[in-house]
Every structure is written in structure tokens, then in C-alpha cells.
Amino acid sequence: MSAAHALHTLRNSTALLSSRTISRSAARVPRLAGVRRRHYSEEKSPENAKTKEAKASEKEGEGEALTPDQEKLKAKEAEVVDLTSRLRYLQADFLNLQRNAAKEKEQTRDFAITRFATDLLETADVLSIALKSIPASARNPDAPAPSSSTDTPPQKSASQYLQDLHQGVELTQRQLLQTLFKYHVKPFDPTGDVFDPNFHEALYQAPIPGKEPGTVIDCQKIGYTIKDRVLRAAQVGVVQDTS
Numbered sequence: 001m002s003a004a005h006a007l008h009t010l011r012n013s014t015a016l017l018s019s020r021t022i023s024r025s026a027a028r029v030p031r032l033a034g035v036r037r038r039h040y041s042e043e044k045s046p047e048n049a050k051t052k053e054a055k056a057s058e059k060e061g062e063g064e065a066l067t068p069d070q071e072k073l074k075a076k077e078a079e080v081v082d083l084t085s086r087l088r089y090l091q092a093d094f095l096n097l098q099r100n101a102a103k104e105k106e107q108t109r110d111f112a113i114t115r116f117a118t119d120l121l122e123t124a125d126v127l128s129i130a131l132k133s134i135p136a137s138a139r140n141p142d143a144p145a146p147s148s149s150t151d152t153p154p155q156k157s158a159s160q161y162l163q164d165l166h167q168g169v170e171l172t173q174r175q176l177l178q179t180l181f182k183y184h185v186k187p188f189d190p191t192g193d194v195f196d197p198n199f200h201e202a203l204y205q206a207p208i209p210g211k212e213p214g215t216v217i218d219c220q221k222i223g224y225t226i227k228d229r230v231l232r233a234a235q236v237g238v239v240q241d242t243s
Contacts, residue, residue, distance in 0.1 A: 116179075116183055119179045119182065119183075120176075120179060122175060122179075123172055123175050123176045123179060126168065126171060126172045126175060127168075127172050129168065130164075130165060130168030130169060130171075130172065133161075133164055133165070133168065134161050134164070134165060137155070138155075138156070138158060138161045180224070183226075184226055184227045185224055185225070185226050185231060186224065186225050186226075187222045187223070187224050188222065188223050188224070188225065188234065189219050189222045189223075189234070190216045190219060190223065190234050190236060191216055191217070191218065191219045191236075192215065192216060193215070193216050194214055194215060194216070195214045195215070195216055195236070195238045198230065199223060199230055199233055199234065200216065200223070200233055200234050200235075200236050200238075201233040201234065201235050201236065202236060202237070202238045203220060203235050203236065203237055204237050204238075205237070205238050205239070205240035206237060206238075206239065206240055207239070207240045207242045208239045208240075211239040212239065213239050213240060213241035213242075213243075214238060214239060214241070215238065215239045216234075216236045216237070216238055216239075217236075217237050217238065217239055218236060218237035219234055219235070219236050219237075220235045220236065220237070221234060221235040222234055223235075
């Protein structure tokens with residue numbers, strides 16, 4: 001091989017090596033530039049980082065969707081809150097109703113005998129008239145007699161005053177029994193009846209010849225019934241069994 005041919009070969013190899021080196025460098029430059037640009041954008045833009053974090057949190061929230069059981073539980077919790085509020089209102093209304101009912105009951109108890117007491121006032125008036133009909137001179141025989149005059153009515157005797165008093169008391173008793181009967185209160189005298197512990201109260205027992213044992217022989221206090229119930233049992237004496 002001649003020297004000229006060797007020199008020509010060396011030049012061609014150098015040129016080829018230079019072109020390959022330049023092409024490889026040019027291919028590497030965009031990759032480095034891209035990497036640098038990405039690194040720069042990630043470090044220099046905090047707003048983009050925050051946006052990415054918000055999007056990531058939204059995606060996580062979307063990913064945590066409620067299951068059917070959780071949805072039912074949430075609905076039940078809302079229902080419990082609603083029912084609890086309603087229960088509190090009902091409880092307050094019930095307490096107010098109890099207070100009003102107790103107040104009305106007390107008023108009803110206080111004024112339940114209003115009509116009965118009003119009817120008894122007439123009986124009290126009759127008793128007052130009967131007491132006023134007997135003057136003090138008739139009640140006290142030792143008292144000096146009032147001076148007689150033409151305007152003064154003549155004095156009655158003690159027996160006349162006693163008769164008037166008896167009539168007044170009898171009238172009062174009759175009116176009182178009528179008032180009681182008006183309110184379904186009826187008296188009963190069990191003299192001669194067989195002793196019944198449901199209606200009678202035995203005060204004593206006495207052996208009475210010819211009387212059947214257990215028979216009521218004396219009624220010291222008559223009994224009273226109100227409709228079908230015993231208001232007060234009759235206090236009686238009963239024939240004793242001597243056998």
C-alpha cells in the first residue's frame with residue numbers, strides 16, 4: 001500500500017467518525033432539554049402542585065363512594081334525629097297536658113259539690129228561721145218578761161213554742177231528705193230485717209225471747225245509699241243467738 005492511499009483512508013475514517021459523533025450529540029440534546037424543562041416546571045410552579053393535590057383529593061373522594069349499608073345507616077341517623085326532636089315536642093306537650101289535667105281535677109274536686117251545697121242552703125235557712133222563732137224569754141224562764149204594749153204580740157206558752165220548734169225541725173228534715181234524694185242519696189231503716197254486714201253495722205247484741213237470732217231490733221243511726229253503693233251503713237242492734 002502506498003503512502004498516498006493510506007493518507008486517503010485515514011481522512012475518510014476521521015470524517016465518518018466526526019459525523020457519527022455530531023449526530024449522536026444532536027440526538028442526546030433534546031432528551032436533556034426535555035428533562036431539564038420537566039424538572040424546571042415541577043420546581044418552579046407551586047400552583048400547579050396545589051391543583052394536582054386538589055385533583056388527587058377529589059379523585060380519592062370519588063373513590064370513597066358510600067356503600068348501600070352506609071347510605072342506609074346515614075338515612076337511619078337522619079330519621080333518629082327527626083324522631084328525637086318529635087319525641088321532645090310530644091314530651092313537652094304531655095307534661096303540659098298533665099299539669100292542666102291536675103289543675104282541672106283539683107278545680108273539679110273543689111267545685112263538685114257546688115250544686116249540692118246550693119240546694120242545702122235552703123235547709124240552713126229553714127233552721128235559722130226555726131231558731132229565731134223562739135225568743136230568749138221562752139228559752140230562759142227566769143228572764144224578766146218584756147213590758148206589754150199594744151204593738152207587742154201576745155206571748156206564747158212554752159208548749160206552743162215547743163210545738164212550733166218541732167214543726168220547724170220536721171220541715172227541715174223533710175226538705176233535707178228531698179235534697180238528698182235529688183242527688184240519689186236515699187235513707188234506709190233496717191229494723192226488723194235480717195242482719196246484713198254489707199249494709200249494717202252491729203253495735204250490740206241482746207237476747208230477745210221470741211225473736212229470731214240475727215234480726216235487727218234497733219236502729220240507732222239509719223243508713224244511706226247513693227245509687228247502688230252504700231254511703232253509710234246503718235248502726236243497729238241485733239238479736240243474739242242463745243242456743
